[in-house]
Amino acid sequence: MNPEAHSTLTIIGAGLAGCEAAWQAAQRGVSVTLHEMKPEKFSPAHHLPGLAELVCSNSLRGDSLDNAVGLLKEELRRCDSLIMKAAEATRVPAGGALAVDRQLFSAYVTGKINSHPLIRLEQGEVTALPATGMVIIASGPLTSDSLAETITGLTGDRLYFYDAIAPIVAASSLDMTKVFAASRYGKGDGDDYLNCPLDEEKYRRLVDELLAADKVPSRDFEKIIHFEGCMPVEEMAARGVETLRFGPLKPVGLCDPRTGTEPHAVIQLRAENRERTMFNLVGFQTKLTWPEQRRVFRMIPGLEQAEFVRLGSMHRNTFINAPALLLPTQQLTTDPRIFFAGQITGVEGYVESAASGFLAGLTAARLLQDQPSLVPPPETALGALMAHITNADVRHFQPMNVNYGLFLELPGRIKKKERRQKLAERALVALEEWRAKVAA
Structure with a gap:
């Protein structure tokens, strides 16, 4: 050469x-x-x-x-x-x-x-x-x-598939009377995640709303192929009422200190920065419209007044x-x-x-x-x-x-x-x- x-x-x-x-x-x-x-x-x-x-x-x-x-x-x-x-x-x-x-x-x-x-x-x-x-x-x-x-x-x-991004919320907007800090099975420092517990009624209502909420439509000429490792939360919910509870919302290894029991389901929030001023909704990649994200995700205990620093979105990945x-x-x-x-x-x-x-x-x-x-x-x-x-x-x-x-x-x-x-x-x-x- x-x-x-x-x-x-x-x-x-x-x-x-x-x-x-x-x-x-x-x-x-x-x-x-x-x-x-x-x-x-x-x-x-x-x-x-x-x-x-x-x-x-x-x-x-x-x-x-x-x-x-x-x-x-x-x-x-x-x-x-x-x-x-x-x-x-x-x-x-x-x-x-x-x-x-x-x-x-x-x-x-x-x-x-x-x-x-x-x-x-x-x-x-x-x-x-x-x-x-x-x-x-x-x-x-x-x-x-x-x-x-x-x-x-x-x-x-x-080739291509669709990828989804999870929303980020401001820590100052969370209701900490409803959220508890803990890592699954006490890993790390034990309080690396914030956890939003759901009882069975709140969990089923959340699933119903995820299914009913408006989604961003795909363009007619694009076939949607989701990557399993980054599946939109509403797509998982559509697979069955228990799918999320055995996936990103699984409560296993987490105990709500207020009740002393394991919740029916748990939504985990992970720190986005060292100052812990922003938190990511773990597993909540989504293609819901932005107004629907604000409405549905504020149904989550502790997120009723959530300020969304970044809302979720969809994009096409080329490979x-x-x-x-x-x-x-x-x-x-x-x-x-x-x-x-x-x-x-x-x-x-x-x-x-x-x-x-x-x-x-x-x-x-x-x-x-x-x-x-x-x-x-x-x-x-x-x-x-x-x-x-x-x-x-x-x-x-x-x-x-x-x-x-x-x-x-x-x-x-x-x-x-x-x-x-x-x-x-x-x-x-x-x-x-x-x-x-x-x-x-």
Whole structure:
């Protein structure tokens, strides 16, 4: 390859994947041009001017090795991930989960990117790809229409699903005589969440109102495909009266100190910032109209006078048919100088997006420096995730969070909790062996 043609790595999109990719490449001595269309242009779901904006939630989910995303976090920590450093520096109490102050998180990443001597940030919409040189497309699930058309020319038909955002309320507007602080099973500090208890009558009325409320209509030409991990609350309610009570409103592990008993159902509120001045309605992603959100959600005990800092909304997420299009390195099979990274590949979740960006940045840097690519072993969370998006069924490919079901099986019959522990132990051993090869 002509050295001048690949002297700089171009990355399109400065979300979690793009920023992680830029950081990893620059840390390995590669000059990076990072493109971000904000603040010149915003997607329907983005509002902050900074990089690495968290849109759906401020939670990066579980932080324990009992779940696969906790293992993926640990692998990224050991690999010097910028996103994980930002999360640790800006975390807020969230029980057994890793949640962050989203404004401080964005500011941390933005500062690191802007101060790196090998990263040049260019702001403004990109509508076409460079004709030469290595490119990482990390434009995210809310890729602009113009760039999406360019990508369609490379990949063929786009796939999509709808994603929903939960509302945020001001803490000062909550009625604390009806809300109690507690974490499920006492995890974390024991009071990381605020809880709105519902008896059976209030629960059933809430379900009825969710079903009857006005929803934002979809456009006629768009088929609605919801991602199971971010299902609108009213869609879950439509599956049966008990669905929410066994889902995001489950009361298990929570005791109302006022009654000494477990409520019939519980709506949890998670802190949005360190000052705990704003709270997110956990599991209440929605496509209700804004007036209906105010009406229905103020039926929740403690939220009668709620001030909504942000109301819920719906947006379409674009992703490619990765197993039909990408090599295990996330390079385009028809043009290996082009990588895809982040949620546009079909990985779902903040941590997964950062992991995809980490691997794209690492691999691009190695190739630019005439080193072989090194795909992480399938025993690791990184490897299992990449194996899924590049080897899944092409005909039925859908976005996926990392989970232990993606991992290579262990021999013999093992109990679930012990199995996860052994999978995590095996993964971290394999990760260290891989890291040694990367560093050699």
